Amino acid sequence: AQKITQTQPGMFVQEKEAVTLDCTYDTSDQSYGLFWYKQPSSGEMIFLIYQGSYDEQNATEGRYSLNFQKARKSANLVISASQLGDSAMYFCAMREGVNTGTASKLTFGTGTRLQVTL
Amino acid sequence: DSGVTQTPKHLITATGQRVTLRCSPRSGDLSVYWYQQSLDQGLQFLIQYYNGEERAKGNILERFSAQQFPDLHSELNLSSLELGDSALYFCASSVGAGLAYEQYFGPGTRLTVT
Numbered sequence: 001a002q003k004i005t006q007t008q009p010g011m012f013v014q015e016k017e018a019v020t021l022d023c024t025y026d027t028s029d030q031s032y033g034l035f036w037y038k039q040p041s042s043g044e045m046i047f048l049i050y051q052g053s054y055d056e057q058n059a060t061e062g063r064y065s066l067n068f069q070k071a072r073k074s075a076n077l078v079i080s081a082s083q084l085g086d087s088a089m090y091f092c093a094m095r096e097g098v099n100t101g102t103a104s105k106l107t108f109g110t111g112t113r114l115q116v117t118l
Numbered sequence: 119d120s121g122v123t124q125t126p127k128h129l130i131t132a133t134g135q136r137v138t139l140r141c142s143p144r145s146g147d148l149s150v151y152w153y154q155q156s157l158d159q160g161l162q163f164l165i166q167y168y169n170g171e172e173r174a175k176g177n178i179l180e181r182f183s184a185q186q187f188p189d190l191h192s193e194l195n196l197s198s199l200e201l202g203d204s205a206l207y208f209c210a211s212s213v214g215a216g217l218a219y220e221q222y223f224g225p226g227t228r229l230t231v232t
Contacts, residue, residue: 043225045210
């Protein structure tokens with residue numbers, strides 16, 4: 001089974017509008033972290049936002065917010081006031097396991113390509 | 119700029135050859151991760167080092183190996199290269215190896231095997 005599922009291969013949004021990118025995850029761990037990364041056409045991976053499984057409030061970073069619904073195992077990224085520069089691939093990722101300093105790889109979804117239009 | 123550097127940026131080589139990809143983590147980061155991004159496999163974790171020791175292995179082929187040196191830079195060695203090894207190879211680093219530490223990615227090395 002996929003650990004991270006991103007069901008939207010591509011999305012379009014008009015400039016200045018808000019957009020939600022979906023992400024669902026699957027884990028039996030009680031302690032885990034959820035991340036979103038942006039990959040523009042230039043290829044680099046840019047960290048956007050982090051949500052811990054025990055965080056009670058949804059994470060926000062500027063125009064990015066994470067709509068965390070633990071019972072539904074979803075961690076959707078909301079981008080407000082979209083800009084042309086937001087056009088990129090967006091990846092949801094998860095890190096599982098307790099915070100013991102041991103292996104902490106990221107498992108990525110397949111990504112959503114967002115295109116912002118005028 | 120994430121502070122993680124990777125060299126070279128591009129690499130073109132022939133099947134059967136061996137290459138070495140280099141990564142310097144952000145200053146102060148002890149943990150280094152290698153990922154492979156290909157069209158058919160997506161982004162996959164290869165291997166992790168923490169302060170010089172191997173911590174975890176993912177889908178890393180036996181033809182691939184890595185190490186982290188005392189100055190914390192890391193190298194990924196790919197040998198007996200095949201066409202299917204063509205991919206973007208990322209190095210990432212984090213301060214610790216625990217749950218909440220975000221990983222900062224380098225710009226990647228794009229490997230093309232011909």
